[in-house]
Amino acid sequence: MFGFAIxxxxxxxxxxxxxALLAFTLFRFVGDPVNQMVxxxxxxEEREALRERLGLNDPIPVQFFRFVxxxxxxxxxxxxxxxxxxxxLFAKRIPATLELSFMSALFALVVGIPMGIYAGxxxxxxxxxxxxxxxxxxxxxxxxxxxILLIFLFSVTLQWLPxxxxxxxxxxxxxxxxxxxxxxxxxxxxxxxxxxxxYQMTLIMRLIRAEMLEVxxxxxxxxxxxRGLPDRIVNFRHALKNTMVPVITITGLQLGSIIAxxxxxxxxxxxxxxxxxxxxxxQNVDIPIMAAYLLLTxxxxxxINFIVDILYFVIDPRLRIGRA
Amino acid sequence: MNKLNxxxxxxxxxxxxxxxxxxxxxxxxxxxxxxxxxDPYSLNETFTLSALGNVYEGLTRRNENLEIEPSLAESxxxxxxxxxxxHLREGVKFHNGNDxxxxxxxxxxxxxxxxxxxxxKRVGSDVKVEIVDDHTVDFVLAGPNPILHYEWDTWYIMxxxxxxxxxxxxxxSASDTTPNYAALHANGTGxxxxxxxxxxVKTVYEKYDGWWDEATHNxxxxxxxxxxxxxxxxxxxxxxxxxxxxxxxxxxxxxxNDNAGTMAMTGPELRTxxxxxxxxxxxxxxxxxxxxxPFKDVxxxxxxxxxxxxxxxxxxxxxxxxxxxAIMISPxxxxxxxxxxxxxxDPDAAKALLTEAGYADGFSVGMDCPNDRYVNDEAxxxxxxxxxxxxxxxxxxxxxxxxxxxxxxxxSGGFDTSFYLLGWTPGSFDSWNILDNLIQCRDEAGKGGAxxxxxxxxxxxxxLADKILVENDPDKRDALIAEAYTLSNNDVAHIPLHxxxxxxGVAEGVELAQRADNQFHFRFVTKN
Numbered sequence: 037m038f039g040f041a042i043x044x045x046x047x048x049x050x051x052x053x054x055x056a057l058l059a060f061t062l063f064r065f066v067g068d069p070v071n072q073m074v075x076x077x078x079x080x081e082e083r084e085a086l087r088e089r090l091g092l093n094d095p096i097p098v099q100f101f102r103f104v105x106x107x108x109x110x111x112x113x114x115x116x117x118x119x120x121x122x123x124x125l126f127a128k129r130i131p132a133t134l135e136l137s138f139m140s141a142l143f144a145l146v147v148g149i150p151m152g153i154y155a156g157x158x159x160x161x162x163x164x165x166x167x168x169x170x171x172x173x174x175x176x177x178x179x180x181x182x183x184i185l186l187i188f189l190f191s192v193t194l195q196w197l198p199x200x201x202x203x204x205x206x207x208x209x210x211x212x213x214x215x216x217x218x219x220x221x222x223x224x225x226x227x228x229x230x231x232x233x234x235y236q237m238t239l240i241m242r243l244i245r246a247e248m249l250e251v252x253x254x255x256x257x258x259x260x261x262x263r264g265l266p267d268r269i270v271n272f273r274h275a276l277k278n279t280m281v282p283v284i285t286i287t288g289l290q291l292g293s294i295i296a297x298x299x300x301x302x303x304x305x306x307x308x309x310x311x312x313x314x315x316x317x318x319q320n321v322d323i324p325i326m327a328a329y330l331l332l333t334x335x336x337x338x339x340i341n342f343i344v345d346i347l348y349f350v351i352d353p354r355l356r357i358g359r360a
Numbered sequence: 361m362n363k364l365n366x367x368x369x370x371x372x373x374x375x376x377x378x379x380x381x382x383x384x385x386x387x388x389x390x391x392x393x394x395x396x397x398x399d400p401y402s403l404n405e406t407f408t409l410s411a412l413g414n415v416y417e418g419l420t421r422r423n424e425n426l427e428i429e430p431s432l433a434e435s436x437x438x439x440x441x442x443x444x445x446x447h448l449r450e451g452v453k454f455h456n457g458n459d460x461x462x463x464x465x466x467x468x469x470x471x472x473x474x475x476x477x478x479x480x481k482r483v484g485s486d487v488k489v490e491i492v493d494d495h496t497v498d499f500v501l502a503g504p505n506p507i508l509h510y511e512w513d514t515w516y517i518m519x520x521x522x523x524x525x526x527x528x529x530x531x532x533s534a535s536d537t538t539p540n541y542a543a544l545h546a547n548g549t550g551x552x553x554x555x556x557x558x559x560x561v562k563t564v565y566e567k568y569d570g571w572w573d574e575a576t577h578n579x580x581x582x583x584x585x586x587x588x589x590x591x592x593x594x595x596x597x598x599x600x601x602x603x604x605x606x607x608x609x610x611x612x613x614x615x616x617n618d619n620a621g622t623m624a625m626t627g628p629e630l631r632t633x634x635x636x637x638x639x640x641x642x643x644x645x646x647x648x649x650x651x652x653x654p655f656k657d658v659x660x661x662x663x664x665x666x667x668x669x670x671x672x673x674x675x676x677x678x679x680x681x682x683x684x685x686a687i688m689i690s691p692x693x694x695x696x697x698x699x700x701x702x703x704x705x706d707p708d709a710a711k712a713l714l715t716e717a718g719y720a721d722g723f724s725v726g727m728d729c730p731n732d733r734y735v736n737d738e739a740x741x742x743x744x745x746x747x748x749x750x751x752x753x754x755x756x757x758x759x760x761x762x763x764x765x766x767x768x769x770x771x772s773g774g775f776d777t778s779f780y781l782l783g784w785t786p787g788s789f790d791s792w793n794i795l796d797n798l799i800q801c802r803d804e805a806g807k808g809g810a811x812x813x814x815x816x817x818x819x820x821x822x823x824l825a826d827k828i829l830v831e832n833d834p835d836k837r838d839a840l841i842a843e844a845y846t847l848s849n850n851d852v853a854h855i856p857l858h859x860x861x862x863x864x865g866v867a868e869g870v871e872l873a874q875r876a877d878n879q880f881h882f883r884f885v886t887k888n
Contacts, residue, residue: 071770074478079810080771083771083772118559119540195599199592304591306592316560
């Protein structure tokens, strides 16, 4: 068990290093940061001096080494645009992204599971067909388009919900801000959560429907019905329980991608999270923020995969025997 | 602030007053970019300076028509050709209660010249500051300079005591590892105090009751949110969540006007959009013409000029929100600009010129263009490419984000371009800035006209520019400027296209002044 974990950990570190190298190399091609940091009338000498101070004139391997060693200490440097430490900026933006991700995952589960069960049990019902076609929209339309559509319906036309921002936020503790405690904060969460969660909702609904159709055909369900158990018990206790295993796996893995890919939704709704900061950083060639975001995302996926691997090991006895 | 609002609202309810009575007004507005940091000397960029201009003030300021008026300096005079005397306003207090004195002015000059300053040119490095008394300052120049104070409306005076006490004398530089106090806090003399600032999220201002001038606005506070997405920004205005947003994309102007309760304010901006051609290299980098540079021939440059249907661009691409321009500066900024006329649009004449120059079959040329910098920049370049195709010029368009575009075409990229589109607003609102940056000769490293990317060079124009720099008589100066523009126009040094338009979205009941330099000052706002 211990050796397995160490091996996994080493692999994870190699992945992180490769991502760091990729990120670092990519930034050579996004443009000149100095041009974004100064006004257009700044003289060439001043630009050159700034370049020197930022260490952009050092040899590439030196820059890479500095980047990796600093990153290992969670020091991502100072943002070119904001002139503040990148780690502070991320700390301020993380609550917004996590709250949004949590709400969209919740939305996906709470709406997706009942829809999936219904569609699985009542294949031929008109409502099931409607669910299926609606979910097709969720998968096929691009996120930003769905977001803009929702804004125009619920903000501009009906004026029920805000079109941007987090509303009023309340500070909880020294570093967390939450929108859960105010009316405007909760209202602001609705549209972005739906936009971000729509894809996952569709995925979960279709998954459950397919699993349900599968399970209902199995022998033990037939036996249960033959024993005269009521439909409710058969459907929910016996059938649904067995469809949940893949759903839980998928939901766990999808949570990572919800957090990592909230970028577009955050941009459409001007949601002050990490993704928005990342996109603004790309436009302004703010290399320290871009680097930190890519590493953070990679870290998130590596960490989730690592935990899943360890869990498999704990759950599946065959793995343990194989190693022994 | 919110508590205050609530308190006032309940007071109004309690006394049965209607909403039309004078009460607390908060202006909520959005801009496409963020206010990244608050140090007034670390970024020479319109929005940053405009947002800070509500908190800080300069010795001078500009009114809604961009005319210079006294601000922290009550008056000034040129006592000797090289000595300017500024009489400072008495009784002015910074937001923290400190008095504004000559010491602060001298300190602000010193800090302006510190390392990492992006505005050092606001006061020439050879200018000496002499404190005469607490409220009189002399600026001693190395030579006459008629436009010494033209850019001082955005050179903000900082409080010496406050800056020193907070260890913020050094300018916030991007290479710093700890944030500078002045990058996150502000202490000026202006009509609004900074309440809170979360970079990229929200900035809150509050009215400063101790302001020296009589407030013509009726605001108690201002809330600024950056909204990057055009569609969201427009939606936030249409839904009534915001009182003002800018800019509005030209294609949305009609929607904003058609919507009840909002309207689009449009007007000309100072920025001139133009095309430039590499006239320096002996062979173009991006062309099928080898061994020579066709742009060295004035007939080719003129052919390019006359092939462009500027009215078509105005109608189709700019939706009438542009002003075709015959010179490289906005007519607002040069009194004699009415004397100039564009070369007529005439593809046949253009074709004839090309034939005369020996390019009867045309040639190919690569064109560089930004796609996220100016209004519809890429669309303009595409239109230019198709217009040039009609006279046999094959344009290979390379449109890319500004970060990549500027890295390629500016001095740092070695002026790596043959044909490009660029926009320019003279920071000083004066033609000398245009001559100095865009028209004067430069060497290969960029010494001289650093943004003269095509490297146009005329000894005559340069000689005129030198005279303009030191001519104190306004009429003579204007005549010299006109002469310089005539010469460079005859040479087709650049192809001026237009001044792009401004489009701001405003909710009903909000009155404000739209300055042509795209600065938004809260002191011109009233909200009912």
